[in-house]
Amino acid sequence: xxxxxxxAIEAPRFRALTSVRATGIVxxxxxxxxxxATFTAIFGPLLAPYDPELPNLSLAWIGPAGGHLLGFDxxxxxxxxxxxxxxxxxxxxxxxxxxxxxxxxxxxxxxAAWRRGAADAAxxxxxxxxxxxxGILLAVLATAVFGAGLxxxxxxxxxxxxxxxxxxxxxxxYRERSQPYVAALEVQGASATSICLRHLIPNxxxxxxxxxxxxxxxxxxxxxxxxxxxxGVQPPRPDWGVMISENQTGIVQGYPLPALSAGVCxxxxxxxxxxxxxxxxxxxxxxxx
Amino acid sequence: xxxxxxxxxxxxxxxxKEFGELVAVDDVSFDLPPGRSLAIVGESGSxxxxxxxxxxxLERPTNGTITAxxxxxxxxxxxxxxxxxxxxxxxIVFQDPYTSLDPRQTAEATIDEVLRLHHGWPADRRRAxxxxxxxxxxxxxxxxxxxxxxxxxxxxxxVAIARALAAQPAILILDESVAALxxxxxxxxxxxxxxxxxxxxxxxxxxxHDLAVVRQLTDExxxxxxxxxxxxxxxxxxxxxxxHPYTQRLRASVPRPGWKPRRRDQPGTGKEDxxx
Amino acid sequence: xxxxxxxxxxxSPGAAASAPLLEVAGLSVLLEINGAKRPVLxxxxxxxxxGEAVGLVGESGSxxxxxxxxxxxxxxxGAEVTGSIRFGGEDVNQLTGxxxxxxxxxxxxxxxxxxxxxxxxxxxxxxxxxxxxxxxxVSAPEARRRAVDMLAxxxxxDGAKRLGQYPHQMSGGMxxxxxxxxxxxxxxxxxxADEPTTALDVTTQAEVMAILDGxxxxxxxxxxxITHDLDLAAAICDRTAVMYAGQIVEIRASALLHDDPLHPxxxxxxxxxxxxxxxxxxxxxxxxxxxxxxEAPSQECAFAPRCPxxxxxxxxxxxxxxxxxxxxxxxxxxxxxxxxxxxAPGG
Numbered sequence: 001x002x003x004x005x006x007x008a009i010e011a012p013r014f015r016a017l018t019s020v021r022a023t024g025i026v027x028x029x030x031x032x033x034x035x036x037a038t039f040t041a042i043f044g045p046l047l048a049p050y051d052p053e054l055p056n057l058s059l060a061w062i063g064p065a066g067g068h069l070l071g072f073d074x075x076x077x078x079x080x081x082x083x084x085x086x087x088x089x090x091x092x093x094x095x096x097x098x099x100x101x102x103x104x105x106x107x108x109x110x111x112a113a114w115r116r117g118a119a120d121a122a123x124x125x126x127x128x129x130x131x132x133x134x135g136i137l138l139a140v141l142a143t144a145v146f147g148a149g150l151x152x153x154x155x156x157x158x159x160x161x162x163x164x165x166x167x168x169x170x171x172x173x174y175r176e177r178s179q180p181y182v183a184a185l186e187v188q189g190a191s192a193t194s195i196c197l198r199h200l201i202p203n204x205x206x207x208x209x210x211x212x213x214x215x216x217x218x219x220x221x222x223x224x225x226x227x228x229x230x231x232g233v234q235p236p237r238p239d240w241g242v243m244i245s246e247n248q249t250g251i252v253q254g255y256p257l258p259a260l261s262a263g264v265c266x267x268x269x270x271x272x273x274x275x276x277x278x279x280x281x282x283x284x285x286x287x288x289x
Numbered sequence: 290x291x292x293x294x295x296x297x298x299x300x301x302x303x304x305x306k307e308f309g310e311l312v313a314v315d316d317v318s319f320d321l322p323p324g325r326s327l328a329i330v331g332e333s334g335s336x337x338x339x340x341x342x343x344x345x346x347l348e349r350p351t352n353g354t355i356t357a358x359x360x361x362x363x364x365x366x367x368x369x370x371x372x373x374x375x376x377x378x379x380x381i382v383f384q385d386p387y388t389s390l391d392p393r394q395t396a397e398a399t400i401d402e403v404l405r406l407h408h409g410w411p412a413d414r415r416r417a418x419x420x421x422x423x424x425x426x427x428x429x430x431x432x433x434x435x436x437x438x439x440x441x442x443x444x445x446x447x448v449a450i451a452r453a454l455a456a457q458p459a460i461l462i463l464d465e466s467v468a469a470l471x472x473x474x475x476x477x478x479x480x481x482x483x484x485x486x487x488x489x490x491x492x493x494x495x496x497x498h499d500l501a502v503v504r505q506l507t508d509e510x511x512x513x514x515x516x517x518x519x520x521x522x523x524x525x526x527x528x529x530x531x532x533h534p535y536t537q538r539l540r541a542s543v544p545r546p547g548w549k550p551r552r553r554d555q556p557g558t559g560k561e562d563x564x565x
Numbered sequence: 566x567x568x569x570x571x572x573x574x575x576x577s578p579g580a581a582a583s584a585p586l587l588e589v590a591g592l593s594v595l596l597e598i599n600g601a602k603r604p605v606l607x608x609x610x611x612x613x614x615x616g617e618a619v620g621l622v623g624e625s626g627s628x629x630x631x632x633x634x635x636x637x638x639x640x641x642x643g644a645e646v647t648g649s650i651r652f653g654g655e656d657v658n659q660l661t662g663x664x665x666x667x668x669x670x671x672x673x674x675x676x677x678x679x680x681x682x683x684x685x686x687x688x689x690x691x692x693x694x695x696x697x698x699x700x701x702x703v704s705a706p707e708a709r710r711r712a713v714d715m716l717a718x719x720x721x722x723d724g725a726k727r728l729g730q731y732p733h734q735m736s737g738g739m740x741x742x743x744x745x746x747x748x749x750x751x752x753x754x755x756x757x758a759d760e761p762t763t764a765l766d767v768t769t770q771a772e773v774m775a776i777l778d779g780x781x782x783x784x785x786x787x788x789x790x791i792t793h794d795l796d797l798a799a800a801i802c803d804r805t806a807v808m809y810a811g812q813i814v815e816i817r818a819s820a821l822l823h824d825d826p827l828h829p830x831x832x833x834x835x836x837x838x839x840x841x842x843x844x845x846x847x848x849x850x851x852x853x854x855x856x857x858x859x860e861a862p863s864q865e866c867a868f869a870p871r872c873p874x875x876x877x878x879x880x881x882x883x884x885x886x887x888x889x890x891x892x893x894x895x896x897x898x899x900x901x902x903x904x905x906x907x908x909a910p911g912g
Contacts, residue, residue: 180383184381184449186380187368188403189376189407474854480847480848501840504841541843544796
């Protein structure tokens with residue numbers, strides 16, 4: 001018997017906004033960083049003060065000067081402009097990876113948990129096989145098939161992450177599926193599809209959102225690494241991962257700013273996404289029971 | 290037993306359920322005459338919950354038949370139409386008020402979903418019926434718009450009852466539905482169930498280990514022990530004049546004013562008793 | 566606020582000589598709930614004498630479990646405790662370190678769900694002998710011997726074999742017997758039993774209750790038995806205290822509680838229970854629902870909104886505990902209502 005008898009009836013509110021406000025200064029800072037990154041991803045190329053792709057070797061490695069706040073990179077391009085323009089692929093890539101892997105992973109998890117038995121065993125075994133392939137290896141395979149570039153890298157990474165998502169969500173799906181309210185709906189005669197879509201998935205949403213944010217961070221770093229290796233976004237397109245790759249010689253030569261500034265952008269976004277995701281998850285879980 | 294001139298609204302014959310080597314339900318048969326209430330009494334391991342789950346289709350009997358409202362429901366069905374029809378024949382209210390409602394759905398939405406499932410009614414007719422059901426179970430509008438986490442255990446059980454009644458079932462299975470409630474709330478819900486029965490003529494199957502609740506709510510009773518029916522009769526007969534040693538022991542174990550617990554005589558090996 | 570010394574005096578009809586073993590006086594506890602400090606216990610006073618069994622009965626939110634936890638120093642961090650808890654004359658809340666460990670040897674607690682309070686990856690034997698070896702410096706073979714003896718006392722004959730088993734290999738009833746045996750090993754003077762049989766089948770409950778009662782008398786233990794079931798408490802406790810909304814509302818000899826209660830809540834609780842011997846047309850349900858301490862109004866009797874006997878005097882202030890006919894009642898109209906409250910059907 002519970003002693004936590006509530007004192008007032010609360011009508012359901014749109015909880016996402018109120019949750020963000022409640023997350024404290026770190027949470028707010030993270031939200032700002034993420035908002036800024038998203039804004040830049042959409043409008044980056046328009047915001048860039050200088051042409052991000054036009055090389056001018058005579059200006060290579062010159063530090064901050066005049067209107068160039070972050071100086072010039074290895075090919076004499078304005079670093080700030082490249083950062084702003086590069087936000088697009090740097091943010092879009094992970095977003096696609098997260099959406100595809102979360103959607104496919106959730107579906108597999110729910111099907112496995114709902115049908116249990118043989119279907120679950122088959123799905124789990126299939127996922128185990130996929131687990132064996134690291135993301136980078138799949139990326140290499142994908143580029144061999146589709147040619148180098150962001151689409152191939154994104155597909156590869158989605159395939160690599162999907163079993164991870166499914167594994168994590170399967171536990172939550174099993175838990176929800178065993179709850180009496182699901183049984184009550186089955187007894188009412190509701191179809192499996194409607195129960196899964198209207199009840200199971202919404203109740204797993206906090207976990208799904210948390211997974212999505214963690215994966216976004218991983219995807220961003222992995223995609224940057226893939227681009228660094230030359231398999232993802234191809235130079236001269238601006239992309240934060242590509243920028244680290246191109247400007248890495250500058251670090252040992254005494255011109256760290258171009259590479260490091262791209263690195264800082266990646267790290268900042270990854271941390272922001274993780275912090276926000278964790279806080280939102282906690283809020284959602286606390287509000288559930 | 291009375292009412293033999295009317296066909297039973299639910300009939301179970303030779304029910305058997307095996308989980309691997311464990312026989313949870315062994316050759317159980319019983320009838321539920323229309324308008325009467327039957328108690329299935331037992332402790333843990335007696336098979337009573339398994340029987341309830343078999344009746345509503347959550348478990349598949351290894352053997353035996355179940356017929357409700359004239360339709361056979363011994364095996365699960367693939368047809369959506371059949372599943373829904375079965376939902377309109379037999380419904381169930383579970384024991385735990387804290388997990389038997391979707392935490393993200395208001396009481397109104399929960400009931401509305403069931404109404405949409407069974408009837409093709411327009412929104413305003415559904416709204417009216419929802420309001421009727423909310424009122425029938427003793428809740429008010431404010432509570433009907435609340436999420437389960439804002440409701441107490443007793444209130445949540447009322448929502449669960451309203452959800453079950455939304456299908457207008459002929460038979461309602463109460464699977465220890467008041468066992469998790471405070472004594473004062475339990476009394477309210479028992480009164481509510483009696484009122485509902487008077488108004489809607491639903492037949493109850495009460496699964497319970499609590500003999501006083503059984504007395505209060507049911508006309509007839511069967512007693513289960515280790516999957517077998519060891520005694521049956523009217524509730525009054527079974528409780529006032531139990532024939533089987535296990536039923537007698539059960540009856541003697543219920544705390545009441547003046548009751549004193551007594552150890553069974555054999556030193557025992559710590560295992561629960563084996564009653565022949 | 567009741568005067569603690571007066572309350573202690575109120576509750577000892579006849580047994581004047583023995584000093585109380587446990588004396589709770591004016592205990593109030595605030596806990597942090599949803600960010601705010603809220604009361605969960607308000608002015609709780611009761612005594613347990615050596616060898617005496619006292620029942621503590623209440624519904625959800627009454628504070629009965631919280632009282633036991635306060636006594637055993639198991640309140641969550643950040644709890645604010647006022648009032649006193651004295652065991653054998655010592656202030657329990659001031660104990661630390663070695664003193665606290667000694668206290669825990671003298672006061673044993675058994676809980677509702679034995680599985681939640683045992684480590685599933687450790688054997689029964691380890692868990693039972695732990696306290697003996699760690700706190701009382703008993704040798705391992707001696708500790709095991711005592712454990713086997715105690716298991717026999719609770720009706721488990723193959724004790725040596727059981728010591729090597731894991732909790733999941735035992736049924737709920739057997740595990741609860743093991744918990745009782747473990748609790749008694751350190752030869753405590755007071756046993757706190759928090760709904761120990763609520764999760765058990767009724768036949769198992771009867772057996773475990775009989776064991777508990779028998780052993781308690783044999784070892785001369787005092788016991789505070791917490792339950793929601795009035796008749797269960799009356800079965801093995803000499804006196805029973807009834808709690809509502811974080812307060813004690815009645816303390817009475819168990820034999821008198823059903824037929825001659827001193828507080829309307831006790832009477833209502835007894836009357837609300839269905840009767841196994843007959844079907845009532847309708848049960849005498851109490852309207853509304855049980856309140857927790859933090860929901861209770863501060864300027865009137867917490868039970869007044871649901872009480873059939875409430876009058877204006879009940880809504881002007883929180884009634885104090887007052888002596889009445891060998892018991893104690895927190896009802897402003899207790900004297901007036903004498904004799905009218907009891908005699909619920911099914912006695």
